[in-house]
Amino acid sequence: MIRHLFKLIWNRKKSNFLLITEIFFCFLVLFAVLSLVVHNVRNYSKPLGFEHENVWLLTMRPASDSTELNRQNLEQVLQRTKAFQEVESVALTTSNAPFAFSQMNNNLAYGQKEIMANEYLVQDDFKEVMQVQVSQGRWFGRQDDASHHQPIVINRALQQQLFEGEDPLGKLIPRNDSLNYQVVGIVEHYRPSSEYTAEEPGFFVRIDLPKNENAFYGELLIRVKRGTGVAFEEKMVKELSGITKDWTLEVSTLEKMRQNKSKLAIVPLIALAVVCSFLIFNVALGLFGVLWYNISRRNGEIGLRRAMGASSGQIYRQFIGEVLVLATFSLLLGVAFAVQFPLLQVFEVESAVYFIALGMAVSIIYLLVMGCAFYPSRQAAAIHPAIALHEE
Amino acid sequence: MITLKNIEKVYQTKTIETVALHNVNLHIPKGEFVSIMGPSGCGKSTLLNIMGLLDEPTNGLVEIDGTPIGRYRDKELSQLRNQKIGFVFQSYHLINDLSVLDNVELPLLYRSGVSAAETRRLALTALEKVGLSARTKHYPSQLSGGQRQRVAIARALIGQPEIILADEPTGNLDSVMGEEIMNILLQLNSVDGTTIVMVTHDENMAHKTERLIRFFDGQQVSDAKTATHEFQKV
Ligand SMILES: Nc1ncnc2c1ncn2[C@@H]1O[C@H](COP(=O)(O)OP(=O)(O)OP(=O)(O)O)[C@@H](O)[C@H]1O
Numbered sequence: 001m002i003r004h005l006f007k008l009i010w011n012r013k014k015s016n017f018l019l020i021t022e023i024f025f026c027f028l029v030l031f032a033v034l035s036l037v038v039h040n041v042r043n044y045s046k047p048l049g050f051e052h053e054n055v056w057l058l059t060m061r062p063a064s065d066s067t068e069l070n071r072q073n074l075e076q077v078l079q080r081t082k083a084f085q086e087v088e089s090v091a092l093t094t095s096n097a098p099f100a101f102s103q104m105n106n107n108l109a110y111g112q113k114e115i116m117a118n119e120y121l122v123q124d125d126f127k128e129v130m131q132v133q134v135s136q137g138r139w140f141g142r143q144d145d146a147s148h149h150q151p152i153v154i155n156r157a158l159q160q161q162l163f164e165g166e167d168p169l170g171k172l173i174p175r176n177d178s179l180n181y182q183v184v185g186i187v188e189h190y191r192p193s194s195e196y197t198a199e200e201p202g203f204f205v206r207i208d209l210p211k212n213e214n215a216f217y218g219e220l221l222i223r224v225k226r227g228t229g230v231a232f233e234e235k236m237v238k239e240l241s242g243i244t245k246d247w248t249l250e251v252s253t254l255e256k257m258r259q260n261k262s263k264l265a266i267v268p269l270i271a272l273a274v275v276c277s278f279l280i281f282n283v284a285l286g287l288f289g290v291l292w293y294n295i296s297r298r299n300g301e302i303g304l305r306r307a308m309g310a311s312s313g314q315i316y317r318q319f320i321g322e323v324l325v326l327a328t329f330s331l332l333l334g335v336a337f338a339v340q341f342p343l344l345q346v347f348e349v350e351s352a353v354y355f356i357a358l359g360m361a362v363s364i365i366y367l368l369v370m371g372c373a374f375y376p377s378r379q380a381a382a383i384h385p386a387i388a389l390h391e392e
Numbered sequence: 393m394i395t396l397k398n399i400e401k402v403y404q405t406k407t408i409e410t411v412a413l414h415n416v417n418l419h420i421p422k423g424e425f426v427s428i429m430g431p432s433g434c435g436k437s438t439l440l441n442i443m444g445l446l447d448e449p450t451n452g453l454v455e456i457d458g459t460p461i462g463r464y465r466d467k468e469l470s471q472l473r474n475q476k477i478g479f480v481f482q483s484y485h486l487i488n489d490l491s492v493l494d495n496v497e498l499p500l501l502y503r504s505g506v507s508a509a510e511t512r513r514l515a516l517t518a519l520e521k522v523g524l525s526a527r528t529k530h531y532p533s534q535l536s537g538g539q540r541q542r543v544a545i546a547r548a549l550i551g552q553p554e555i556i557l558a559d560e561p562t563g564n565l566d567s568v569m570g571e572e573i574m575n576i577l578l579q580l581n582s583v584d585g586t587t588i589v590m591v592t593h594d595e596n597m598a599h600k601t602e603r604l605i606r607f608f609d610g611q612q613v614s615d616a617k618t619a620t621h622e623f624q625k626v
């Protein structure tokens with residue numbers, strides 16, 4: 001019977017061509033949107049690698065160009081913030097703080113390999129402020145003051161891409177002609193960009209204020225005690241303004257920044273999903289209409305099959321079966337196209353994402369066509385054979 | 393083979409009630425070739441549909457091989473149709489998207505336990521019987537009317553039914569092609585012993601069969617052995 005259905009659909013491929021292409025494109029759109037959704041959901045479910053609650057970001061923009069004065073103010077700000085009773089720990093960093101709209105990257109080379117990685121400049125206390133977990137080796141600190149190398153902590157993604165199987169601890173990576181980075185520790189995860197961003201290779205570089213007399217860092221991460229609110233924020237900004245005078249100071253909670261970043265990722269996704277649902281609804285409607293029309297056109301055939309001994313159940317199964325065969329033709333084409341993405345690695349997305357999306361898209365298409373075929377097929381099965389033959 | 397007792401068929405539509413058959417009593421013995429004649433609209437097709445289990449009478453009893461079929465469900469009726477009855481229609485009713493061979497194989501798709509190879513073999517045999525062995529790969533649109541009807545006959549006989557119900561099988565054909573079809577049916581009846589009930593408007597055709605039943609306005613008006621037949625038998 002299945003062979004019979006394939007033959008029937010194959011011989012009617014011309015009239016079924018439109019339906020097949022429609023299902024094919026519907027599948028592709030579904031596959032694309034689902035890949036995106038699965039990618040985001042998978043990222044979301046992975047650890048960020050830090051605790052952002054109760055952490056504030058103080059952004060400082062100096063008004064004057066005087067390096068000396070700015071540096072003086074910065075050190076006073078550091079002193080004063082640490083001294084607040086509400087503050088647990090603070091760490092300077094650069095504009096690529098967690099959930100900020102800024103990125104910094106650098107080429108790292110080891111052996112024959114060279115990769116692009118995110119670079120995070122942070123003070124020693126960053127580990128406490130962000131509660132980063134070191135899984136191998138250690139975080140950098142005072143003990144590195146005497147080192148000839150610049151200590152760095154790398155994330156697992158960097159280790160896998162740059163060192164592959166090798167143990168990276170103690171390994172040197174040239175920074176410039178006179179200075180090497182030295183790997184002192186590894187963190188499993190660090191995804192500061194957003195909850196929906198995939199893990200990217202990245203490394204932490206130590207900010208050593210005493211060693212860099214003229215350096216200035218405009219972002220201060222502040223971990224406050226649980227329950228500290230806006231009142232303290234106002235008080236802190238007021239006091240710090242007393243030190244920095246006409247600097248621009250801005251405070252934002254990382255939670256707020258996280259929400260902003262999430263919105264940015266989610267809103268287009270929702271828009272896409274809505275467009276996609278409309279498309280699928282349209283395809284479903286079209287499919288339903290065509291199937292409905294086909295069945296009324298095929299009255300004679302239905303009557304004939306009934307006369308030849310097909311039961312009403314067999315007619316029902318034939319019509320459902322035909323649609324499934326039709327969908328299978330489209331899906332064969334669609335899957336052949338879709339598997340190119342993981343095979344050719346068109347985007348830097350894990351293959352698993354594509355395969356999950358593929359499986360979901362295939363299932364949804366089958367469910368969709370069965371849903372559309374259900375009612376028309378039941379109508380076909382209910383046609384009285386004598387009447388069907390009579391009408392022809 | 394088939395017995396009809398007090399058959400009544402009423403078509404009920406919103407506005408009118410049509411009595412298509414009234415008080416029909418018939419017995420078709422095994423091996424007989426019966427023709428049915430009557431003016432248009434007198435209920436011939438309705439009668440054939442009831443005999444072929446495609447339609448149910450409003451009142452009355454249909455017996456196949458002595459078993460009343462009143463209580464059968466759709467599935468069992470379908471199986472009975474598949475195994476015992478072959479249909480031939482005036483308008484052939486071939487599926488245009490299937491080749492001649494595939495069309496002929498159709499009834500066996502609905503019979504369990506017949507392999508694809510066996511089905512193919514039987515289809516070729518059936519096509520040979522109607523003289524169409526050379527046209528198996530053709531599609532219905534590539535055939536003449538007579539050839540199409542021969543395909544339909546091959547399809548009716550592939551399942552080796554005990555009875556063939558033919559509703560104006562030569563109605564769409566010219567006299568030469570009609571003659572061909574008639575000869576095939578006569579052959580089937582005399583050689584294979586297949587029971588045949590044929591509706592026709594053609595007196596000549598009717599007189600080639602054993603028995604002629606005339607209908608008028610839903611009722612039998614005559615039922616007699618044909619002269620030709622008597623003559624042939626002598
Ligand atoms: N499905 C139906 N609904 C209502 N009336 C019907 C239906 N089928 C047939 N009839 C009526 O029943 C009567 C018998 O119809 P039937 O088709 O059996 O005639 P027929 O003898 O085969 O005619 P013809 O020689 O033209 O084929 C006609 O009056 C017809 O209008």
Ligand SMILES: [Mg+2]
Pocket residue numbers: 436437438559
């Ligand atoms: Mg008729």
